[in-house]
Amino acid sequence: MAERVLDLGWIRVLEAVGRLGSLTAAAHELGLSQPAVSYTVRILEQQLGTSLLLRGHRGSTLSPAGERLHRAASAAVAELDAGARAIRRMSRRPVVRLYTDYGFASFWMMPRVAQFRQVRPDTEVHIIASAAADPGTDEAEDVAVLFGARPDFGEGATLLFEECVYPVCSPQFAARHGLADNPRRIVELPLLHLESTPFPRWFTWSDWFAAMHMAREPGPGDLGLNTYGLVVQAAIADQGVALGWAGLIDGAIADGTLVAVGPSISRPDSGYWMRPGPETSAPARDLIDWIIEQVRR
Known part of the structure; x- marks a missing residue:
């Protein structure tokens, strides 16, 4: 039995x-x-x-x-x-977490995330933006896009675009101050600064003026802001001249919201780097490949 x-x-x-x-x-x-x-x-x-x-x-x-x-x-x-x-x-739909700073999130990723959804409709992208995003941040992520120099990153990081900045302002501000004919007048105008630590990782106005062999002390009309999004908004609102980062500001230049009003400076060993997480899933690899393709275009 x-x-x-x-x-x-x-x-x-x-x-x-x-x-x-x-x-x-x-x-x-x-x-x-x-x-x-x-x-x-x-x-x-x-x-x-x-x-x-x-x-x-x-x-x-x-x-x-x-x-x-x-x-x-x-x-x-x-x-x-x-x-x-x-x-x-x-x-559940697969989720890919992208850790980055406010600048890359706002000006590069957000305008394009809908395009990625069209290519990979089964994958959700969660963008985790932080003002403190730096190469030394020990965050749990699937993909990170961070700003820094080559020594800050391991061998697995990929340079998306090098650091290149140039002065930008609204078309109205440029016309009002005659910047198209005389860019050197920037030294006399209010400047918009991205606030940083005493030793910033990115170009500042001091770097730009030094490259132009010009001297300029902080002025009473200058404005310091703690995120790059606020810097760009202030420039669009005719508040002064900002440094525009190539790769981030391209859309505003293309649609005429902002105009370039001076020469650029760059350094090839610095810029935005993409770093895969410790375990790269298939959806994360799809996002990495897609971002690289978009940058190359």
């Missing part, structure tokens, strides 16, 4: 009782009443013909038979929970 097959509804109950050492605590964790948990264990004991718990005034401990069955129940629960998590992941 075949052995009677056990009803498996007890597995999670026994796992919780054995792990917590209390029928009451197990009931609380599982959202059941204490009598319901006690009844489940008692029915299981009747099916097996042996005691699984040693009941005392301070709680319940597993008997030798209970310990053996608890080990099997714990392994089964862990395996079933892992399988359930895997199935839920399969049913």
Whole structure:
């Protein structure tokens, strides 16, 4: 005669009782009443013909038979929970996290993310932007696009575009101050600064003036802002002249929102670098390849 097959509804109950050492605590964790948990264990004991718990005034401990069955129940629960998590992941759209700064997020990625959705409609891109994004940030990400110099990054990083800046302002501001005919008048005008640490990683107005062999002290009309998006908005609003980063400001130049009003300066060892995360999934690799293709275009 075949052995009677056990009803498996007890597995999670026994796992919780054995792990917590209390029928009451197990009931609380599982959202059941204490009598319901006690009844489940008692029915299981009747099916097996042996005691699984040693009941005392301070709680319940597993008997030798209970310990053996608890080990099997714990392994089964862990395996079933892992399988359930895997199935839920399969049913969800894959997500790729892109960690970067506000400048790249606002001016490069956001205008193009809809294009990536058209190419990979089954993948969601979560853009995690931070004003503190730097090469030394230890963030959990699938892909990071960070600004810095070559020594800041490992061998796996790819240079998207080198640092190249030039003065920009609104067309109205340029016309009002005659900058098309005499760019050197910038020295007399309000400047828009991206606030930084005492030792910024990127070009500042001091670097640009030094490259132009010009001297210029901070003026009362100058304006310091803590994100590059605010710097660009202030330039569009006729508040002064800003440094425009090639690669970020191209769209505003192309549509005439801003105009270039002076020579550029650049350095090939610095710029925006793309760094894959520690484990590159297939969707993350798709995003990396797509970004590289877009930059090359």
